[in-house]
Amino acid sequence: MIDCGVLMIDISLQIWGGLFYLLNKVFYSQAERSKTLDIRKIWRIRSWIVYLTGLPAWVVVFISEHNWIAAGVESGGAPAMLIGLIIALRGHGAEPKWLDSIAKLSVLVGFASSVHEFGGIKHLGQFIELGITAGFLMGTYMMAKDKAQGYLWLMLGNVSCASLMGIEGFYILMTQQLVSLGFVTDAFLVRRKKNISEPNAFGIDLS
Numbered sequence: 001m002i003d004c005g006v007l008m009i010d011i012s013l014q015i016w017g018g019l020f021y022l023l024n025k026v027f028y029s030q031a032e033r034s035k036t037l038d039i040r041k042i043w044r045i046r047s048w049i050v051y052l053t054g055l056p057a058w059v060v061v062f063i064s065e066h067n068w069i070a071a072g073v074e075s076g077g078a079p080a081m082l083i084g085l086i087i088a089l090r091g092h093g094a095e096p097k098w099l100d101s102i103a104k105l106s107v108l109v110g111f112a113s114s115v116h117e118f119g120g121i122k123h124l125g126q127f128i129e130l131g132i133t134a135g136f137l138m139g140t141y142m143m144a145k146d147k148a149q150g151y152l153w154l155m156l157g158n159v160s161c162a163s164l165m166g167i168e169g170f171y172i173l174m175t176q177q178l179v180s181l182g183f184v185t186d187a188f189l190v191r192r193k194k195n196i197s198e199p200n201a202f203g204i205d206l207s
Contacts, residue, residue, distance in 0.1 A: 011172070016175035020054025023047075025154075025183035028143070032190040041088060042144075048085035051140075052078070065168050067125065072109055073133045076102070077120030077140045097142075125167060127202045131160030151188035155181060 027047035055078060062071035079099035086095045115147035135157020140152025162177035 005196070010170075013061050014170055014172035014176075016059060017054045017057030018173050020050045021058070022176050022180050022183075023052070023185070024051040025180040029183045029187040029190070030150075032194075034186045037063050044088040045085065048081055048088055052081050052085070055081070061170065061173070067129055067164070073129075077136055080137070080140040080144050084140070087144060087146065100141075115127075123163060128160050128164045128167075132157055132164065143177070148188065148191045151184050154184045154189075158184060204206055 024047050027043050027050065031040050031043035031047060034043055055074060059071055059074045062068075062074060079102045083095040083099050135153050135155070139150050139153030139155075139157050142153060144150075158177045158181040162174050162181070163172070165174035165177060
């Protein structure tokens, strides 16, 4: 018999994490569609605030399922989110360098914990978590730096996370990830239409 209290907490976490992460992607899209730099700045500030607000719920969900890599990545993403907020508020060059080191350390700890827990990378869920690792961490960092290629990494993270949430029965979060994918794609396409030439992480021109 399912404990009603546990079920309510589970649903509440899904709504909390899903709603704020979805708003983050909606605000990304609005920022790209803004007509002026001042309006774009407002939307980017809002996007990082809601991102940070939804973070704790996701960490709890991942830890409850022993998804240590994903939990470590989410935790490690917090410094990158703070960098994004600082840059949105103060401009490029105002972000502390030590935040990058903390983010990388969190990923390493999460990865090591997962390998120890399962005795190696041999489960489908762990391979999916690696997709979340690459997509979320790189995407968040690139978005903090306001790089268009960040959207491509976020797409990878959305697909990977939607798969993991579906496998583990978190259907509210799975749906949120798929809807978020739509807004991330929209934001990326709008950025492309602006014909802004910038190299991506692999040195390929995205314009």
